[in-house]
Amino acid sequence: MLTNKIKWNKKQRNMATNSLDNILKTALSYSNDNAFRQDVYYLAQKVFSLSYSDLLIERQKIFDDTIFIQYLNRYLSGEPLYYILKEAPFMGFDFMVNQNVLIPRNETEELTKLLIDEINDNNIKQAKIIDVGCGSGCIAISLDLLIKDSIVTGVDISSKALKVSKKNSQRLNAKVNFYLSDCLDKVIKRNERFNYLISNPPYIDQNSFVQKSVLNYEPPLALFADNKGLAIIEKILKDLDKVLLPKGKAYFEISPEQIDDLIVIIKSILPNYNFIFKKDINDFTRFLLLEKE
Ligand SMILES: C[S@@+](CC[C@H](N)C(=O)[O-])C[C@H]1O[C@@H](n2cnc3c(N)ncnc32)[C@H](O)[C@@H]1O
Structure with a gap:
C-alpha cells in the first residue's frame, strides 16, 4: 500500500512547471508496480491532454504540474484514479463517473x-x-x-x-x-x-x-x-x-x-x-x- 505523499524538491517545484520527463520520473519513483506505472501514464495523458505516443516523444516539453501532483497525491492516498478524473473508459467511450x-x-x-x-x-x-x-x-x-x-x-x-x-x-x-x-x-x-x-x-x-x-x-x-x-x-x-x-x-x-x-x-x-x-x-x-x- 502506497502512503507516501509526493513532495517535489525545491528545484523541481520552482515555478510549478517541469519537463514531462522529470514529472514522470519523479512520479514513477514511488513504485515499481506495473499497474501503478500504467495509472501514472494514464493520469499524465489525461491531465496534460497527451496521447500515449506523445508521452514517449514529448519528454522535454514543459508543463504546469500543479494539478498532476494534486491528483497523484489523492491517488497515493487510495482514491480510485477514475473518481479523481471523473471519467472512466469503457468499450472505447469515456463515461462520466462519481461515487454514486x-x-x-x-x-x-x-x-x-x-x-x-x-x-x-x-x-x-x-x-x-x-x-x-x-x-x-x-x-x-x-x-x-x-x-x-x-x-x-x-x-x-x-x-x-x-x-x-x-x-x-x-x-x-x-x-x-x-x-x-x-x-x-x-x-x-x-x-x-x-x-x-x-x-x-x-x-x-x-x-x-x-x-x-x-x-x-x-x-x-x-x-x-x-x-x-x-x-x-x-x-x-x-x-x-x-x-x-x-x-x-x-x-x-x-x-x-x-x-x-x-x-x-x-x-x-x-x-x-x-x-x-x-x-x-x-x-x-x-x-x-x-x-x-
Ligand atoms: C455492479 S453495479 C453495475 C453498474 C453498471 N451496470 C456497470 O456494469 O458498471 C450494480 C448496479 O445495480 C444497482 N442495483 C442494486 N440493487 C438493485 C435493485 N434491487 N434493482 C435495480 N438495480 C439495483 C446498483 O445501484 C448499481 O448501479
Missing part, C-alpha cells in the same frame, strides 16, 4: 462484447435490450451506440446512479430510455418485453474480502447482495420469463464461486431454460447465459 456509480470494469466489457457479437453475428434487427442495474449506463449506452437499430432500456434502483447514466447518454449522443426500478418490478408494471436482458448485478457476498479503495469509495449498493451475493440475481431470474420475448436470452456477470448455487436456482425457477457459463479472459467463470425455449 461503480467504476466500469474490464470483465463487464467482455460481457457487453458477448452480447454485441451475438446480435451482430446473427444479424438481429431492432433488438430490444434491457440492462438491469445500469449504474453509469456504460453497458446500455455502449450497446445503443455499437448495435445498429437496437432499442435499449436501462433500469436501476438508485436515482443518483440514474442521474449519471442519463447525463452519459446525453454526452455520448445515445438514445437509451433510463428509469427507476427495483430489479424488474417497474418493467413488469409497464408490461415491457425484450429480446435480450443483460445485467452486472451487485454480486459480492457481504463477508468477502474487498480491496480498501473499493470499500472506501464505491457505492455498497453496487457491490454487495445478501444470500452469498445471490439475492439480486435471484430476484431478476424469478421475473425473467415475464420480460423475455420467445427465444429471448439473458446475459449476467457473476462471481465464479456462485456456479453451484446458481445451477440449483435456475433448475428450480426456470426449468425450461437452457443455460451455460462462460469464462473471462483470466480463465475465471464469470458469465451466465440463459436462453428461453
Whole structure:
C-alpha cells in the first residue's frame, strides 16, 4: 500500500512547471508496480491532454504540474484514479463517473462484447435490450451506440446512479430510455418485453474480502447482495420469463464461486431454460447465459 505523499524538491517545484520527463520520473519513483506505472501514464495523458505516443516523444516539453501532483497525491492516498478524473473508459467511450456509480470494469466489457457479437453475428434487427442495474449506463449506452437499430432500456434502483447514466447518454449522443426500478418490478408494471436482458448485478457476498479503495469509495449498493451475493440475481431470474420475448436470452456477470448455487436456482425457477457459463479472459467463470425455449 502506497502512503507516501509526493513532495517535489525545491528545484523541481520552482515555478510549478517541469519537463514531462522529470514529472514522470519523479512520479514513477514511488513504485515499481506495473499497474501503478500504467495509472501514472494514464493520469499524465489525461491531465496534460497527451496521447500515449506523445508521452514517449514529448519528454522535454514543459508543463504546469500543479494539478498532476494534486491528483497523484489523492491517488497515493487510495482514491480510485477514475473518481479523481471523473471519467472512466469503457468499450472505447469515456463515461462520466462519481461515487454514486461503480467504476466500469474490464470483465463487464467482455460481457457487453458477448452480447454485441451475438446480435451482430446473427444479424438481429431492432433488438430490444434491457440492462438491469445500469449504474453509469456504460453497458446500455455502449450497446445503443455499437448495435445498429437496437432499442435499449436501462433500469436501476438508485436515482443518483440514474442521474449519471442519463447525463452519459446525453454526452455520448445515445438514445437509451433510463428509469427507476427495483430489479424488474417497474418493467413488469409497464408490461415491457425484450429480446435480450443483460445485467452486472451487485454480486459480492457481504463477508468477502474487498480491496480498501473499493470499500472506501464505491457505492455498497453496487457491490454487495445478501444470500452469498445471490439475492439480486435471484430476484431478476424469478421475473425473467415475464420480460423475455420467445427465444429471448439473458446475459449476467457473476462471481465464479456462485456456479453451484446458481445451477440449483435456475433448475428450480426456470426449468425450461437452457443455460451455460462462460469464462473471462483470466480463465475465471464469470458469465451466465440463459436462453428461453
Ligand atoms: C455492479 S453495479 C453495475 C453498474 C453498471 N451496470 C456497470 O456494469 O458498471 C450494480 C448496479 O445495480 C444497482 N442495483 C442494486 N440493487 C438493485 C435493485 N434491487 N434493482 C435495480 N438495480 C439495483 C446498483 O445501484 C448499481 O448501479
